[in-house]
Amino acid sequence: GSYEALDVHAKLLHLTLDAPYRPLPEDMPPMASTISENGPDAGLSALGCHQFERPHAGEVSMEVACFWRKTSDASAPLDTQVSLRLNDRAGSRITQYDQKLAYYSLPYLAFEKPITTFYYVPLPDNLAAGDYTLEIVVYTPSGEISPKVSTPIVIDE
Numbered sequence: 001g002s003y004e005a006l007d008v009h010a011k012l013l014h015l016t017l018d019a020p021y022r023p024l025p026e027d028m029p030p031m032a033s034t035i036s037e038n039g040p041d042a043g044l045s046a047l048g049c050h051q052f053e054r055p056h057a058g059e060v061s062m063e064v065a066c067f068w069r070k071t072s073d074a075s076a077p078l079d080t081q082v083s084l085r086l087n088d089r090a091g092s093r094i095t096q097y098d099q100k101l102a103y104y105s106l107p108y109l110a111f112e113k114p115i116t117t118f119y120y121v122p123l124p125d126n127l128a129a130g131d132y133t134l135e136i137v138v139y140t141p142s143g144e145i146s147p148k149v150s151t152p153i154v155i156d157e
Helices: none
Strands: 034-036 044-050 061-070 081-087 093-100 115-122 130-140 143-155
Touching: 034 044, 044 130, 044 143, 061 130, 061 143, 081 115, 093 115
Parallel strands: none
Antiparallel strands: 034 143, 044 061, 061 115, 081 093, 081 130, 130 143
């Protein structure tokens, strides 16, 4: 069979987003993250994570923004994941949610610009207001890679 190219002109009339639109920050916010190297270098370093909006107790999820920088021509595989682990003050795991590190290919990113990613973490129904820690562990099917990030999280009343 053969295929014939169609010249299609389309105009976007309406776009609906799941959450209110928020442009990427011009500058990175101040971050209180702790960053550690925990595996082989995949050409990626962490700059930290930040909670722009505090969730309230009883909300179903929270959002956290993480900032990364490409450091070498080494590239994290497309199946690179992040494990988002919410811990209480004692260090006990409350919930864990794993998802893709990013929805774009890291080899094509520029060295100069930080990479901003937003992650959603489902929260347990009975999560009380208070102070928590979110650990972000980067891994591939063969194991953890650098870096590992811990950032303070606040759940409001």
